[in-house]
Structures are given as structure tokens and as C-alpha cells.
Amino acid sequence: MSALAPFAVTQKWPAKDPSVIQLYSFPTPNGVKASIMLEETGLPYEAHKVTLADADVKSPEFLSLNPNNKIPAIIDPNGPDGEPIGLFESGAILLYLAEKTGKFIGQNASDKHHITQWLMFQMGGIGPMLGQLGFFHKFAGREIEDPRPRERYVAEAKRLLNVLNTQLEGQDWVAGDYSIADMAIAPWLRGLDFYEAKDLVGWDEHANVVAYLDRFLERPAVQKGLVTPARD
Known part of the structure; x- marks a missing residue:
């Protein structure tokens, strides 16, 4: 019996090779963290596109793996012990x-x-704050007349960028050598393009951060991970 047989998610997204890591994801800032890491490590894996539609993330099969109905999720058939x-x-x-x-x-x-x-820092700051900035600047939140929510997240985004800019002074990566911290942080910085918010947060005023993102995007594993699984 396959090691994946107990996982109901494989009924909706069947594994072609059940001996490798199964990735269930979509190329969002959070989703690409996992695909980039898998590409960087060279671990064999199989990517399954799980869209953000309720039919996917709220399906019984996906909820059996992640009750919080968010991507990404993985199954490693060769886990601990x-x-x-x-x-x-x-x-x-x-x-x-x-x-x-x-x-x-x-x-x-x-x-x-x-x-x-x-x-x-990314999980509790960069991700949630930039995500809320996107909501209030580009999406439904922009229709709210009260300017305070948008102003709050603009100010917090600028503060976090300043923290990161200071940390990157004199070094290429946020915690010394290239690490999972960079794989978590940089995709969210790239997301400011999608949110059309770079000018809003004074992106060009943070020279260390600008150079940092450019370095990150030059990595071949990053380039592959950013489009895995493919949207189409």
C-alpha cells in the first residue's frame, strides 16, 4: 500500500509518483516559499495546483490536510522515523x-x-501587514471611506521596510548566509508590485531592500519556484 493512501487529499489530486514529496500550492507569496525551498534543496517533489477558489481550498479533501484552508501544504512520504x-x-x-x-x-x-x-519577522509582520496594505489599497478595502485603515498599513509597511533596510546594511542576506528567512521575506516584497503599492511605501528610498530583492530574483531556483505550480 502506498504511503500516501491514508491522505484523502490524494483522491482529488492524485500523485503520479507517491515516493516523492507532494506539494499542494498556488504561486502566491506564501505558496512560492515552499516551491522555492524545494527547488533550492533539490528534493524530488511533485506540484499540484490548488487554486484559491472554495472548490479547492475548502474541499473536504484539502481540508483533511489543512483544516485552515490555506496553501501551501505538503505530504512527505519519507517523514520522521x-x-x-x-x-x-x-x-x-x-x-x-x-x-x-x-x-x-x-x-x-x-x-x-x-x-x-x-x-x-515575516510570518508576524511583513506578510500580514503587506497583505492588509494590498487589501486596503487595491482590493475591496479601497471602497471604505474611512482613511485610517489604509493609513495604518501604509505606515506599518514603511516601518517594516525600514527595519529590513537597516538589517541589510553591509550584508547580502537578512540573517547572514542565504536562508529560509530570505525565502519567506523576499516573495512578499515582490508582492508590492502586484499590489501596485511600491510608490505608496517609498520603495526606492530603501536601497538595501531594492538590491536584496534583485539578488533574490536572480537565483535560478527562485525563478523556477515562482512559477510552480503553473497558474495555467
């Missing part, structure tokens, strides 16, 4: 894959904790 494991939450997936491979998590325990704090 030889048992398969399913995981959701992009930060948890990054940490799991880093520990599985011993890559992009630093050279020692101190490095790991330093990297993890910047991963949490």
Missing part, C-alpha cells in the same frame, strides 16, 4: 525542509535561532 507526514503553514514547511536536509538553516544552533527570528 520513516513515517509519512502532512504539514501546512508555510513557515512550518520551511523549517521542516531545512531540518530534513540540513540546508539554509545555518551552521549551528545559534545560526538556526537567528534565522528563525527573521522567519517569524
Whole structure:
């Protein structure tokens, strides 16, 4: 019996090769964290497109893997102690894959904790705040007459960019060597283009951040991960 047989999600998204990691995702800032990490590590995997439509993320099959109905999620048929494991939450997936491979998590325990704090900076700050900025600037929130919500997230986005710009002074990557922290942070910075908000937050005033994103986007694994799974 396949190691994936107990996972109902495989009924809606069948595995072609059940011996490799199964990725259930869509190319959003959170979704591409997992695909970029998989490309960077060279782990064999199979990508399944799970759209943001209710028919996918709220389907019983997907909810059986992630009850929070968000992408990405993975199944590793070769999990800890030889048992398969399913995981959701992009930060948890990054940490799991880093520990599985011993890559992009630093050279020692101190490095790991330093990297993890910047991963949490993205999870608790960069991601939620830029996401809300996008909502109030580009999407339905722009119809709200009260300017305070939009002003709040514009101000917070600028503050976070300043924090990041300062951290990047004199170094290429946010936590020393290239790591899962960068794979988490940089896709959200790229998302400012999609939100049409770069001018709004003074993007060009943050020279270290601008150069940082350019370096990130030059990586071949990043270029592949940004379009995996394909939208079409």
C-alpha cells in the first residue's frame, strides 16, 4: 500500500509518483516559499495546483490536510522515523525542509535561532501587514471611506521596510548566509508590485531592500519556484 493512501487529499489530486514529496500550492507569496525551498534543496517533489477558489481550498479533501484552508501544504512520504507526514503553514514547511536536509538553516544552533527570528519577522509582520496594505489599497478595502485603515498599513509597511533596510546594511542576506528567512521575506516584497503599492511605501528610498530583492530574483531556483505550480 502506498504511503500516501491514508491522505484523502490524494483522491482529488492524485500523485503520479507517491515516493516523492507532494506539494499542494498556488504561486502566491506564501505558496512560492515552499516551491522555492524545494527547488533550492533539490528534493524530488511533485506540484499540484490548488487554486484559491472554495472548490479547492475548502474541499473536504484539502481540508483533511489543512483544516485552515490555506496553501501551501505538503505530504512527505519519507517523514520522521520513516513515517509519512502532512504539514501546512508555510513557515512550518520551511523549517521542516531545512531540518530534513540540513540546508539554509545555518551552521549551528545559534545560526538556526537567528534565522528563525527573521522567519517569524515575516510570518508576524511583513506578510500580514503587506497583505492588509494590498487589501486596503487595491482590493475591496479601497471602497471604505474611512482613511485610517489604509493609513495604518501604509505606515506599518514603511516601518517594516525600514527595519529590513537597516538589517541589510553591509550584508547580502537578512540573517547572514542565504536562508529560509530570505525565502519567506523576499516573495512578499515582490508582492508590492502586484499590489501596485511600491510608490505608496517609498520603495526606492530603501536601497538595501531594492538590491536584496534583485539578488533574490536572480537565483535560478527562485525563478523556477515562482512559477510552480503553473497558474495555467
